[in-house]
Amino acid sequence: MSIPPLPAQPPDPQPGTPGRPELRWPIELFHHTAAEVPFRQNRNVLLTNSPLAFAMFYGTRTVGNYLSKKKAVQQAAPQWRPAGAGEAILDDAGITLTGPWGTVRLDFGEIAGWDRTPDALVLNPSSDTDPVYLRSPGAPALAQWFAQLSEGKLWRPAPAISWPAPPDDGLTRWERRDPRLAFALAEGWGPYSDPGYLAKAGNDYAAGGQQLLLVLRFDTMACDAFAELSQVIDPTVVQALGADPAALERNSAAFARSRAAAISGAVLAAPVPVMIGGERSSMIDMSTSVPGFRVRIREFYFGHRGTWFVLSYSVTHNIDPQPHFDALFPGVQQMVATWRWMS
Numbered sequence: 153m154s155i156p157p158l159p160a161q162p163p164d165p166q167p168g169t170p171g172r173p174e175l176r177w178p179i180e181l182f183h184h185t186a187a188e189v190p191f192r193q194n195r196n197v198l199l200t201n202s203p204l205a206f207a208m209f210y211g212t213r214t215v216g217n218y219l220s221k222k223k224a225v226q227q228a229a230p231q232w233r234p235a236g237a238g239e240a241i242l243d244d245a246g247i248t249l250t251g252p253w254g255t256v257r258l259d260f261g262e263i264a265g266w267d268r269t270p271d272a273l274v275l276n277p278s279s280d281t282d283p284v285y286l287r288s289p290g291a292p293a294l295a296q297w298f299a300q301l302s303e304g305k306l307w308r309p310a311p312a313i314s315w316p317a318p319p320d321d322g323l324t325r326w327e328r329r330d331p332r333l334a335f336a337l338a339e340g341w342g343p344y345s346d347p348g349y350l351a352k353a354g355n356d357y358a359a360g361g362q363q364l365l366l367v368l369r370f371d372t373m374a375c376d377a378f379a380e381l382s383q384v385i386d387p388t389v390v391q392a393l394g395a396d397p398a399a400l401e402r403n404s405a406a407f408a409r410s411r412a413a414a415i416s417g418a419v420l421a422a423p424v425p426v427m428i429g430g431e432r433s434s435m436i437d438m439s440t441s442v443p444g445f446r447v448r449i450r451e452f453y454f455g456h457r458g459t460w461f462v463l464s465y466s467v468t469h470n471i472d473p474q475p476h477f478d479a480l481f482p483g484v485q486q487m488v489a490t491w492r493w494m495s
Contacts (some may be wrong), residue, residue, distance in 0.1 A: 175242040177294045181235040182285040242297055260305035262405045268295040278307035279403040312425035312432050315489040329366050336490035338483035344369035361386030375476040376468040384460040394458050404434040415440045428454050429491035448473040
């Protein structure tokens, strides 16, 4: 399907302030995708009093639903398809597209490249999101401002952070309950074995397509601080990630936003690749709240020999978890830095 031409006499672009155009443009949005193909979306509901388990459940389902839809749309030939008329809004960090499709946000760090035609701006996201064609009577100004604001900010493959491990002779306490792996425990961190908590958390993770492997807790009365390791066992997700291991990292920004939205939370920083035991992981930072408490969450998603794991660090506090989160994170960083695969 080709894109029809603009009307012979298009409306004038929105006026701007003296000497500078407004950073809003009327657009017609086209996305380069396959025909609409029905797909089954998982709509399971999880009831839990654990904000971390709640987040994990909806995160895994987000991956599964995305992969199911991706497989479905591949059944038809891709072409440009109209999504409707709306507005493009540029700022220093990215572009927001609003219209009958809802609101779509693309930070510059999620855009791998762009081009322009006489009447449009074409964006190519770094993720598996469809390319978009933004046709506008103000296309020249839109492209000019996009070039200026996005300079040096577009997506580039990022090297993974590798945290240095302390010398082995200074490490005396190791977590070895899972025979496939081992990592060193910092002072204050230890296994948490409350049977009621473990039973409920295990059931919550199982409902989300994951198996809870172990729980660690930091010994303090100032806040609740946990590190939980789980394995993704949902066969659809495991199969899809096995076929394309880089899919999660490639789509990590959109995945993080979906995760945060599902728990009425917010993404606090762009996802960062971090090395764990020689494997690349996607580190996601979020915050959310439950009645009377605020929760700070940091998650690492990574695979090893076809098996996918999630290491989740969370701190819950009745006022502000961030100072405690920052103070206790070096212990979690040591777990990551000393991670060893035993098989």
